Amino acid sequence: MKPGTKLKSQVCDTEVMVIRCGTGRIECGGAAMAEDKPAEPGTPAEGLAGGALMGKRYVDAAGAFELLCVKPGKGSLAVDGVILSIKDAKPLPASD
């Protein structure tokens, strides 16, 4: 997946921008994310409705994946079933 690609959840309103991408399936609420919205949105799977927060960056433990949430939603972001965690806030510049 090319960095800069926008992916949409198939089960909620969540949209992410791919910052970094390894090998694996990017999921939201248990379903693979895609570049298009589904005709009929599903619902997040049990235990995978932790939500994605606007402007937060989500990473996997290995640091292979980084997703930026550009639209919030109900589903949990994951790669191959493993839930991603929120990366620390961006530090401000030292001067300008």
Added chain:
Amino acid sequence: MPLTGWADRQLGELADLMARKTPLPNTGAELLGLRAKLNGFRVPGQVSAGGGCRLLPVSDGWIALNLARPDDRAMLPALVGDAGLAVYDDAALRQAVRGMGWRALLAQGRLLGLAIAGVDETPASAAVTRTMTGARRDGARPFRDRAPVVVDLSALWAGPLAGHLLGLGGAQVSKVESPVRPDSLRTGDPALFAALNGAKEQTAIALTRAEGRAALLELVRHADVVIEAARPRALLQLGIDADALVRTVPGLVWVTITGHGVTGEAGHWVGFGDDAGVAGGLSAALYRETGRIGFVGDAIADPLTGITAAREAAQQLAKGTGARIILSMSGVVARALAESRAADPAGLAADLRDWAAREGTPIVPIARSINPQSGQPAPRRAPGVPVPAVR
């Protein structure tokens, strides 16, 4: 430097609104050149005076891209859609954006949270917007009969300058910082930090703890003015609802400093002083006048916005009613430019030409005292020696 005359007029009005009997100690030129003087910065070309922002040619114009934050470069592969981009290679970055259009780059960059601007863009928001008004606070009048209380939650340059200027009018200013995320200017530019914050009472409040958040709310409830530059959701996540506070605390003036306003998508865009100067139209004005592409001023949107924020807050205090006042840095630059052009078009053009002609020379010429014995100029201050705070 262009726009210093405009800044002088704002400072004059600010002094009157604060009921000062004498003018403020600093001129517009001194405030706009404050950081440049402390750091010996030179008149920039296509790289900003502080080095963080650069103007890059694209297929249909120019963009300004500010990479001042430590992990901005990690976003560059997503900006240009190339996982293999060498993110620390500026020549590779130039090459990668050359074939792209500025509108697409701005849209993608802003979604990524980068501070990016287009030379030919129109600012998204007005300089100043009052989104709501509150009740009147009766009794002793701020500045005239008593010292107003200012709580400064902001960081870097614009917000802290606003607090500093209100302090010069007699306000009692508290700078509040989070101990885990202090103002990065503290270590990034200690001399500028001291100049902007040295006269303030400084407190650290742990906003991650419930008692810290309660203490901050207590401070804010007793303030006349709050200055902040946080993202809207960041404050709400701390349990601080600015609109609700303006509604319930009579006379509270809440000043929010943003890059590009709070309305719509632009409410999420990041802006810093140099890119906001470009978004406000200054580089386009320089190009039209001189045929050169370059930055105007040193992070010029910061001091212009700080001055404007202080003036707006003082005006609201004089009125006596509470308000939520939103400042847009790019909007402030556009306003300063438009008003300068309307007041004295030939003067503005001459200032822009003079600025372009001085590229590479010190922004604030260094005045050196003459040694009476030798008749030679005194040696320059050795690098690394702290510069005393200016007031």
